Amino acid sequence: MITITSLTKRYGRLAAVDDVSFTASPGRVTGFLGPNGAGKSTTLRILAGLATATSGSATVLGHRYADLPNPGLEIGVLLDASAQHGGRTGRETLVLAQRTMGLPAARVDESLELVGLTRAESRRRVRDYSLGMRQRLGIATALLGDPRVLVLDEPANGLDPAGIRWMRDLLRGFADDGGTVLLSSHLLAEVEMIADDIVMIGSGRVVAQGPTTDLLAGARTLVRADDVVALGAALAGAGHHVTPSGDAVLTDAGPGTAGRLAFGAGLAVTELRTADGAGLEDMFLELTAATAREAVGSAPIPTGASA
Amino acid sequence: MTTVAATATLRAVVVPRRTAPVPFRRLVGVELRKMFDTRSSFWLLASIGIVALAAVPMVIAFQPTGDITYAMFVNTIGYPWSLMIPMVGLLSVTGEWSQRGGLTTFAFVPRRGRVIGAKAACAAGVVLAAMALCFALSAAGNVAAAAVAGIDPVWDVSAAEHLFLTLFQAIGMAAAFTLAVVLRSSPAALVGYFVFALVVPTLSSMLAGAQEWYGDVAPWVDLTHGQLSLFAGTMTGEQWAQLGTTAVLWLVVPLVLGMRRLLRVEIR
Incomplete structure (x- = not known):
């Protein structure tokens, strides 16, 4: 359980985090989504007691992070997988965490096995690790104390497709066991696939939040026909909202309704599907366009949607 | 009841477990281990050992056999060590920033003062x-040299002088540790320490020779003067x-100000 209440962090006049409030609940994966520089990492650093808030509060299991007597046993934190001393071996990195928390030495091997790092790999210096291996080591460190809350900043970075799949299964399993997972990402497809709840942030402010299914319920249908203008007219004539999208249209009518309307108008439909993959992406771009650093032009910015 | 169900109930609990705070003694153990478990610390340790082992035969080889005393060994080992030993404490603090390990260290122990306190205890x-x-090495060298020369070993360092030499090294370590806390960057603090240990004493004595007024105040403002x-x-x-005045001026005040900043600074 993570509760963020009216959290604000100012650097001089710039509000990196501006009145952010949300909750990450037990048994659910909460995706913290936003473009780079939106304030995700700052929020997570405040949550983990590594930065101080200008105002507002962030609590883990009802307590300020800094007030937890042995935080590693309550909450596993991975904010940056590359922030590990390159001169230590992976195993030594885990041994230090295990000793700090006062855990039995056997936890080190258990964690290595859990994240799929071999014994030989664990004896190499972290400097020689790929980013994917560092992510696995960081996850192992976070899970070492068998916490009930996990906070991960961009955990999919540097992982190959199989690694991303592994990470997804691991987080899903953790949440299904009753754990709380909060992960940040700028990869929309990744979040859409795993998160039960989504908190979307842009320029330090929450722009949308709720269960993923609810946020996606507004997803639209993509219809393509040879005569797009007539198709648009047919859909609009039946009272549906229509947005042109190249040589197709997006509508808030369901696929069945859209298909029947096109059939009624005598139009041959060449493509008909829910715009699922693009749904959240559209919303993401739309919601953050006003506040995003990059001016979002007419051309959609390629994201990780294809991953 | 299966294990899965057991974990489920455990994880679903939304209040913290009753855990004891991480004891200070455990932090000291971890920080001591961190001082010596990296590749760079291995080489630092190795070179400290090589310097000491090289110093003993060098004294025996280059000093006229009749003149060799215990103090020669102590100084030949102690002087290079006064440059090298403080680096252990210095890197232990700055490494948290320069190697970014602090992101993990301070996440496990949010009370940063306890981590730095543990590092200070290790440094001492x-x-x-x-x-x-x-x-011990000096004594062994002295006995060996006397045996080779066929004379009685000369013990010319008093008990008080042993304490003075230890305090001399401790001040070097304290200066390096203070620079590390204030600067929080390995290269900056290392340069700072070499300026303190090598440049300041020379500059200070040159200035004292050229300017009479500085010659009078130097012992009250130059920490290396008291150290020497x-x-x-x-x-x-x-x-x-x-020595007390300069220690307050150059160690206590900067350390207090540096710690105030260190406790609040954002760890990135």
Whole structure:
């Protein structure tokens, strides 16, 4: 359980985090989504007691992070997988965490096995690790104390497709066991696939939040026909909202309704599907366009949607 | 009841477990281990050992056999060590920033003062252990050299002087540790320490020679001045007062200000 209440962090006049409030609940994966520089990492650093808030509060299991007597046993934190001393071996990195928390030495091997790092790999210096291996080591460190809350900043970075799949299964399993997972990402497809709840942030402010299914319920249908203008007219004539999208249209009518309307108008439909993959992406771009650093032009910015 | 169900109930609990705070003694153990478990610390340790082992035969080889005394060994090992030993404490602090390990360290122990306190305890322990080793190696070298020359070994360092030499090393360590806390960057703090240990004493004595007024105040403002009087082995009441004044000025004040900043600074 993570509760963020009216959290604000100012650097001089710039509000990196501006009145952010949300909750990450037990048994659910909460995706913290936003473009780079939106304030995700700052929020997570405040949550983990590594930065101080200008105002507002962030609590883990009802307590300020800094007030937890042995935080590693309550909450596993991975904010940056590359922030590990390159001169230590992976195993030594885990041994230090295990000793700090006062855990039995056997936890080190258990964690290595859990994240799929071999014994030989664990004896190499972290400097020689790929980013994917560092992510696995960081996850192992976070899970070492068998916490009930996990906070991960961009955990999919540097992982190959199989690694991303592994990470997804691991987080899903953790949440299904009753754990709380909060992960940040700028990869929309990744979040859409795993998160039960989504908190979307842009320029330090929450722009949308709720269960993923609810946020996606507004997803639209993509219809393509040879005569797009007539198709648009047919859909609009039946009272549906229509947005042109190249040589197709997006509508808030369901696929069945859209298909029947096109059939009624005598139009041959060449493509008909829910715009699922693009749904959240559209919303993401739309919601953050006003506040995003990059001016979002007419051309959609390629994201990780294809991953 | 299956394990899965057990974990489920455990994880679903939304209040913290009743855990004891991480004891200070455990933090000291971890920080001590961190001082010596990286590749760079291995080489630092190795070169400290090589310097000491090279110093003993060098004294025996280059000094006229009749002149060899215990103090020669102590100084030949102790002087290079006064440059090297403080780096152990310095890197232990700056590494948290320069190697970004602090992101993990301070996430496990949010009360940063306890981590730095543990590092300081380790640094003090390193000085004491190093000096014990320095005296032991020197004694062994002295006995060996006397046996080779066929004379009685000369023990010319008093008990008080042993303490002075240890304090000399401790001040070097304290200066390096203070620079590390204030600067929080390995290259900056290392440069700072070498300026303190090598440049300041020379500049200070040159200035004292050229400007009479500075010659009078130097002992009251230059920490290395007091440090070197410890090395000389005699300390008057005034010299203790001067050492105390400069220690407050250059160690206590910067350390307090540096710690205030360190406790609040954002860890990235």
